[in-house]
Amino acid sequence: MFTVTPVRAFSDNYIWLLQEAGRAVAVDPGDAAPVLAHLAAHGLELEAVLVTHHHADHIGGLGALAARFPGLRIVGPASIALVSEPVMEGSQFELFGCRFEVLEVPGHTLDHLAYLAGDRLFCGDTLFGAGCGRLFEGSPEQMHASLARISALPDTTRIYPAHEYTLSNLRFAAAVEPDNAAIHQRLVEDQAVLAAGRPTLPSTLANERATNPFLRVGVDAVVSRAAQQAGARLTTPAAVFAVLREWKNHFR
Secondary structure, three states: OOEEEEEEEOOOEEEEEEEEOOEEEEEOOOOHHHHHHHHHHHOOEEEEEEOOOOOHHHHOOHHHHHHHOOOOEEEEOOOOOOOOEEOOOOOEEEEOOEEEEEEEOOOOOOOOEEEEEOOEEEEEOOEEOOEEOOOOOOOHHHHHHHHHHHHOOOOOOEEEEOEOOHHHHHHHHHHHOOOOHHHHHHHHHHHHHHHOOOOOOOEEHHHHHHHOHHHOOOOHHHHHHHHHHHOOOOOOHHHHHHHHHHHHHOOO
16 A cells, blocks of 8 residues: 655645555645755656646646656646546556545535545645635535534544644633533644644544534534624534634634
């Protein structure tokens, strides 16, 4: 089975490098330079790229990588010009002899995809450590449905988001559920992890269900806190999600 290595880019992006037997696949290479440096340092040949959505910090390196590796397999939404292998909901393909399944998870953008390989989910900006992406194009209902779909995967699913936002998200989670001991424990643990120079990711879906307010919109304490924030009764999980997302947009 392939290994997964985080390659840092910009201020908080992770470009996930899937590696096996001298071959590599990059997920969301917003910048080619750190990818090329990692490949050179480890003697790897890039054979494919997976793209989750069209934002520049996820696709900015595609042109340089395609020029460096002629015939590079670029898998992603059909909306992205440099994608050579468009995929959509239900698409499947193989890398390293492993089957990848494509999930459409709109909300952050309308073209957002996630890639599931066994127990590993590469989810771009849909699900973060203890949080979720902003709604740039989609509706709260779409994003809630996308997150509910991810939340239905097995507890052991490992989550590989594209940004290191975990600590700020956990601080928000603690404001939503101040009595949730799992959130406070995770905050302490992840502060130590980052202080040691390591990423807080990947997470597990079990950990996210216990600490991520956007996956807990059916929990009484979260519903009550969201209703208090809204000053109104909230009758659906999507409505709870919408209040939490707007609150998080302005949370400091």
